[in-house]
Amino acid sequence: METKTIKNNEQSTSKTIRISGSEAVVRSLIAEGVDVLYGYPGGAIMPVYDELYKFQNEIHHVLTRHEQGATHAAQGYARISGKVGVAMATSGPGATNLITGIADAQIDSTPMVCITGQVGSHLLGSDAFQETDIVGISTPVTKWNHQVTKASEIPEVIAKAFYIAKSGRPGPVLIDITKDAQFEEFDFKYEKCTGIRSYKPIPETNQVDLQAAADLINNAKKPLVVWGQGVILGEAEAEFKAVIEKASLPSAWTILGASAIPSTHPLNVGMVGMHGNYAPNVLTNECDVLIAIGMRFDDRVTGNLATYAKQAKVIHFEIDPAEIDKNVKTDVAVLGNSKETLTAILPFLKENSHTEWHQKFKDLYQVEFDKVIRNDLHPTKDGLTMGEVLKEINEQSKGEAAIVSDVGQHQMIACRYADFNVSKSNITSGGLGTMGFALPAAIGAKMGAPERDVVMIAGDGGYQMTIQELGTIFQTKVPVKIVVLNNNFLGMVRQWQQLFFDKRYASTEMENPDFVAIAKGYHIDAKSVSKREDLANAVKEMMETKGPYFLEVMVEKEDNVFPMIPTGASVSDVRLE
Amino acid sequence: MSENKLYTVSIYTENNIGLLNRISAIFQRRHINIESINSSASEIENVSKWTIVVKLTEDQMKKIIGQIEKQVEVIKAYYHTEEEIIYQESCLFKIKSDLLFEERQIQNIIKESNARIVTVNKAFFVLEKSGRRSEIELLHRELSAFGILQFTRSGRIAVTKTPMEITKMLEAFQH
Ligand SMILES: Cc1ncc(C[n+]2csc(CCOP(=O)(O)OP(=O)(O)O)c2C)c(N)n1
Numbered sequence: 001m002e003t004k005t006i007k008n009n010e011q012s013t014s015k016t017i018r019i020s021g022s023e024a025v026v027r028s029l030i031a032e033g034v035d036v037l038y039g040y041p042g043g044a045i046m047p048v049y050d051e052l053y054k055f056q057n058e059i060h061h062v063l064t065r066h067e068q069g070a071t072h073a074a075q076g077y078a079r080i081s082g083k084v085g086v087a088m089a090t091s092g093p094g095a096t097n098l099i100t101g102i103a104d105a106q107i108d109s110t111p112m113v114c115i116t117g118q119v120g121s122h123l124l125g126s127d128a129f130q131e132t133d134i135v136g137i138s139t140p141v142t143k144w145n146h147q148v149t150k151a152s153e154i155p156e157v158i159a160k161a162f163y164i165a166k167s168g169r170p171g172p173v174l175i176d177i178t179k180d181a182q183f184e185e186f187d188f189k190y191e192k193c194t195g196i197r198s199y200k201p202i203p204e205t206n207q208v209d210l211q212a213a214a215d216l217i218n219n220a221k222k223p224l225v226v227w228g229q230g231v232i233l234g235e236a237e238a239e240f241k242a243v244i245e246k247a248s249l250p251s252a253w254t255i256l257g258a259s260a261i262p263s264t265h266p267l268n269v270g271m272v273g274m275h276g277n278y279a280p281n282v283l284t285n286e287c288d289v290l291i292a293i294g295m296r297f298d299d300r301v302t303g304n305l306a307t308y309a310k311q312a313k314v315i316h317f318e319i320d321p322a323e324i325d326k327n328v329k330t331d332v333a334v335l336g337n338s339k340e341t342l343t344a345i346l347p348f349l350k351e352n353s354h355t356e357w358h359q360k361f362k363d364l365y366q367v368e369f370d371k372v373i374r375n376d377l378h379p380t381k382d383g384l385t386m387g388e389v390l391k392e393i394n395e396q397s398k399g400e401a402a403i404v405s406d407v408g409q410h411q412m413i414a415c416r417y418a419d420f421n422v423s424k425s426n427i428t429s430g431g432l433g434t435m436g437f438a439l440p441a442a443i444g445a446k447m448g449a450p451e452r453d454v455v456m457i458a459g460d461g462g463y464q465m466t467i468q469e470l471g472t473i474f475q476t477k478v479p480v481k482i483v484v485l486n487n488n489f490l491g492m493v494r495q496w497q498q499l500f501f502d503k504r505y506a507s508t509e510m511e512n513p514d515f516v517a518i519a520k521g522y523h524i525d526a527k528s529v530s531k532r533e534d535l536a537n538a539v540k541e542m543m544e545t546k547g548p549y550f551l552e553v554m555v556e557k558e559d560n561v562f563p564m565i566p567t568g569a570s571v572s573d574v575r576l577e
Numbered sequence: 578m579s580e581n582k583l584y585t586v587s588i589y590t591e592n593n594i595g596l597l598n599r600i601s602a603i604f605q606r607r608h609i610n611i612e613s614i615n616s617s618a619s620e621i622e623n624v625s626k627w628t629i630v631v632k633l634t635e636d637q638m639k640k641i642i643g644q645i646e647k648q649v650e651v652i653k654a655y656y657h658t659e660e661e662i663i664y665q666e667s668c669l670f671k672i673k674s675d676l677l678f679e680e681r682q683i684q685n686i687i688k689e690s691n692a693r694i695v696t697v698n699k700a701f702f703v704l705e706k707s708g709r710r711s712e713i714e715l716l717h718r719e720l721s722a723f724g725i726l727q728f729t730r731s732g733r734i735a736v737t738k739t740p741m742e743i744t745k746m747l748e749a750f751q752h
Contacts (some may be wrong), residue, residue: 145595147595198591
């Protein structure tokens with residue numbers, strides 16, 4: 001592949017030194033500004049680990065307790081910091097254990113570089129000990145991958161890997177390095193990659209489209225914005241806010257778009273999709289212009305496509321041309337990086353007020369409040385609700401904590417009720433819905449933003465999928481706050497069984513261990529609460545503890561998450577009960 | 578919904594191991610059968626050209642082109658209808674040698690079809706024919722009557738009637 005590089009800037013070492021491939025790996029990572037990486041050693045990657053030992057003052061390796069944990073930690077780190085997360089594993093089982101996290105990063109556009117060791121190149125294809133075709137296996141879930149068999153390829157391939165992972169629509173990249181390439185010596189010099197001939201990360205913005213989009217927005221009577229992670233990935237929060245404020249556009253978010261503008265912003269009308277807010281879902285089918293910004297019309301967002309926003313003209317601001325018309329036919333596509341396109345459209349937008357239209361959102365919010373939110377946040381029955389736990393966390397953290405959630409009912413509750421007043425605060429597995437994501441991702445998030453409070457929210461099911469990462473927390477002392485909302489069920493599946501399978505609770509009830517004892521076994525402060533009167537103090541204690549903390553909250557066993565758009569239903573058929 | 582049509586896809590790529598996997602996976606995920614596939618050198622040095630024939634709707638075709646172009650090593654992908662291209666396929670027939678001398682008709686078929694004899698020995702002879710799918714199929718039908726020992730057909734290769742702007746794109750990268 002033809003590449004362009006920067007020469008002789010401070011990141012590049014223009015003089016050459018004779019070193020091994022494994023040392024080149026570590027030096028290349030350092031040259032890319034990597035200060036922490038997550039991984040697990042093994043035979044085929046040992047030479048690189050040996051170099052990491054030598055360079056431990058410059059680059060910090062975190063030993064997770066499972067390679068899946070390493071990928072999720074790298075994702076958490078990347079999502080909160082905006083930098084590339086790095087995970088490393090040995091060949092064979094080490095490499096295959098990375099796959100879930102890679103797939104998760106791919107669908108959620110998270111920049112990540114994974115490095116795997118591989119058997120010696122003379123053994124490739126011979127079913128050697130711990131040989132798997134990780135390049136073949138990871139192909140469908142990586143933005144790019146490559147196998148290195150010669151030490152001299154290492155700097156260029158790593159430079160390319162970082163460039164590809166980070167640029168345009170970000171994603172995961174995997175580099176597989178044979179053991180002989182790790183040992184081989186060569187003349188090393190490092191140059192950052194700044195371009196690849198066959199790869200155009202950001203499409204050109206067409207001025208005619210931009211003008212057409214502005215005209216549609218200016219003439220809209222009932223505009224609705226749905227924004228996604230593209231706003232955050234493009235670092236376009238300020239530009240986005242300026243656009244919606246100038247034209248007074250009610251704006252709703254997808255799960256991964258959450259936190260780009262504060263929850264308290266008056267134009268923020270809530271979350272769209274399956275368990276999103278009532279008003280933006282219903283009014284999707286009433287708006288006259290739908291402005292999608294950096295989102296991909298996932299089926300969890302759109303429900304039945306045949307009835308999705310059919311009355312509306314659709315404008316799609318997007319960096320990835322393959323997303324245009326993929327699910328929803330657009331009238332105007334504005335290609336480009338969100339920061340640039342939103343900056344460019346601002347001068348063409350007219351000031352507007354849309355008062356009556358805003359009132360509709362307020363009225364429907366009231367309907368949702370009376371039917372759902374009041375019961376979730378101010379319950380009158382005995383059992384604790386997941387919603388009130390979130391409310392308590394909001395109060396104690398002043399809505400400034402980063403929330404790392406797992407997958408299930410608690411995730412939807414966390415997204416619905418957490419206050420996201422700082423950008424990059426909702427770290428969750430959106431596209432893949434990976435249980436087990438939260439605990440390791442919280443570790444990475446806290447390391448990526450040590451100055452922030454990081455509160456993890458998991459269910460009793462997903463928590464146990466990566467519970468071994470308590471060991472990583474104990475060893476690194478990373479002060480994450482771990483909240484498990486225990487309903488003794490695989491709650492979200494149980495909810496579906498209740499609603500769509502006649503309450504046949506097949507394999508969803510869980511007998512759980514003593515979670516507090518387990519946390520304490522890892523020397524982590526821990527508490528369990530089951531009474532409303534103990535909740536506030538427990539959350540306070542957790543937030544005030546300097547080190548890591550585990551809090552189990554026993555919640556109502558059979559609560560459901562509403563509103564809900566059943567699979568295949570229209571967004572406007574959202575159920576409130 | 579529009580109808581399934583035969584499309585020829587041309588993809589210009591960097592020459593890279595593993596790309597076949599990525600490209601075929603794009604079709605496989607959507608349950609689209611690849612009718613034929615060919616990868617070769619192109620008019621540009623160090624750039625490979627893929628020619629893929631698939632049957633699908635234009636809407637599917639457009640989305641797939643988007644996904645193909647998204648691959649890092651893909652420089653540019655195009656799709657064409659049958660009318661927009663000049664294409665050829667090539668095939669080989671292996672036939673018992675006796676027939677060549679005993680069946681006058683076979684000699685006529687060879688002459689009329691513009692097929693070429695590649696080799697002849699005591700046991701068999703090999704015929705090569707390049708052309709459009711229909712010409713090859715016709716020849717296959719005619720020879721079947723006498724018995725074919727072996728038959729194989731290549732993937733389609735194609736060039737477009739209109740110029741492609743790929744060279745200009747590549748020049749732009751150099752600056
Ligand atoms: C790895 C994985 N396996 C299975 C699922 C399917 N799944 C989605 S939600 C869910 C239940 C989650 O239960 P729990 O973690 O206790 O959280 P709750 O829903 O009770 O809040 C399951 C099994 C999944 N998303 N991920």
